[in-house]
Amino acid sequence: MFSIGITRPRRVVGVLTSAVVSTLLGLPAAWLFGPAETPAATAVPHRAQWLAEPLSPPDPTSAAPSTVAGFFARVPAASAEDLADRFPDIVGRLDGAPVRLRYRANRIVSPAHAGRQILLYDRAGDGRIAEVIGNLSTADRIVVLVPGVDSVLANFDTGHGGRLRRAPSWQAHQLYDQIHAQDPSARAAVIPWLGYDPPEGVRRDALREDRAVAGAAALDRFVDGLSTARPEATITVIGHSYGSTVAGLAAAGLNAQVHDLVAIGSPGMGGARTVSDLHSQARVWAGSAPNDWTRRIPGVQVFGVGHGRLPCDRAFGALALPSEDVDGHDGYFLDGSSALRAMAAIVVGGAGDPR
Template sequence: MPTRPRRSRLYRALLAALVVASVAVPLSGAARPSAVPAPVPPSLAPIRAATPAALAERYAATRDAIRSAERMADAHGDRRRAATLRAMAEPARQLLSFDGRDGGRSAEVFGDLSAAERIAVLVPGSDTSLDSYERLRAGAAALAEELGGRSAVIAWLGYRTPATVGPEVLTPGRAEDAAPLLRSFVAELSTLRPAARISLICHSYGSVVCGRAAGGTNAAGRTAGKAPGREAGPVARVTDIVLYGSPGSGADNVAALGTTATVWAGRGADDWISEVPHTRLSLPFAEVGLGADPVSPEFGARVFAAGDGGHSDYLKPGSVPLRNIALIAAGKVPSEGDRHA
């Protein structure tokens, strides 16, 4: 028979789901960035080698696609989106991929991928789109600066993120859709830079995406859903998975992730995510909840110090969590942190 604290956690999770569903569902989509039209991006041939010339050719092709999307956004009258795309198309920017539809998808490189010995793939959480992309970009740039030479950071906006206030952020559905895309992307990086150390740096709901991608299975142990032409196996050649500001990974413990990577977790002392109920309920219409707290002893991750900041402070220049995340990505040992269970 469940103990009273466990029943309380279950009730909190169910109550949260019901409140969000009844209040937020009518509002979700009202201000979504997917309303801005964008052209179908051209089909680009795979990059055969991570040489400076091959990468420059890909960056130029992606730049052309961004400019096409900028023109369409401008014609639609969305000046904010057009300005964002105009900045993304600047010659100094390095984008491996871009799709302006449905809120936007992109993968931007910070650093020299052709010479990188360490690659950190930054996986964002909820409410990340082209219209809020600058937050992701700033964090990626700060991490690249902290890592230093012979490193590359990739800001991977490769999936449709859920809204922070909405029912989907309480379920692993968006993460299950995103996981095969992330696995495919990392496999491509592994082919391009076979000797590089690759880390997944996963913020907030991005932790669920990384958790689903880690072992190729969902929390119930079933093979995760495949997208056509994409592998459903575990994410390839990842050395470390860093979960920070995490509501959960979609699993009850590190072993359930099914990965050989070292799993790290950190949470700032002032991060509101600590108030999220860390449990999972299987309801007739959906799975609600995102699993165990990644910084709890029961989860089994290696906990690193994440400072006193809030949910958006982890990659601020000069911060404790930024320094420790960079150390992990570089294959070094970060300072240990307290578990805020």
């Protein structure tokens, strides 16, 4: 995720500002404004063998989560478990597959995580992982946390640079605990979702949206998979930093069960100038710490560089998420922060206003 101390925020603001100025002068830099680089697709291991199975399972690269769910609903439980045991790399990441089977498959893929509820695990490249905190099988409130730049499998639990406050899993536990502090009876599940390939550092990829576009498609699909498991649940999507750019680009395609979108420490939500540009029926919230360096990023998008107006800008039209006491770009999930309390209240309160 964008983080003070790891990416020199003043340099980032300077680079983006210079890029905008260069563009206006008609002198765009080729490295910044050149053709988009499509993120490499993650290969699906043993796909040919999977498709050759007598049960005719759906293609993991193209089948909609609803199609996947329909297939497993028709298959005897013993046969489904056999598929999970023989093709754990497929079932463990297959949106729409029963949650219990994904947990089972990922225990095989990563024995080190055997005591945890892993919905996605992929070692390829920088890695991908999604973990459920809480009981997804009974949850009527689900939160999906989308992290940003420099989040990888290796620091999912420890945080970039070894700072715990930057760790997606730690942030999810913080929010889960705050939800239950406000409502001990809440049936909630919080999912830190590292299901895309964030940019490495604040370089070209972080200033553009190629990675976010790919991440948005994956996020839409993941949320569709959640809806097959919990069709009555209310879903909240929270994007931190570049993760909010992913959420903004995903917004129009997100399942109708998503009632709230929250952007914290956001550099922009996918080029949107106002909430209406997101084309979503969800409520949109934005919070930014007084000293969050992303406040100094120009709220523009020129030739694919930049992410649009900052959602904390009043002109964007988002509901204000309390953040006045938050310290820095990575302080939103710290104990006692107004932002943490407000995010939990959004989840617990549903239609209520946590402000």
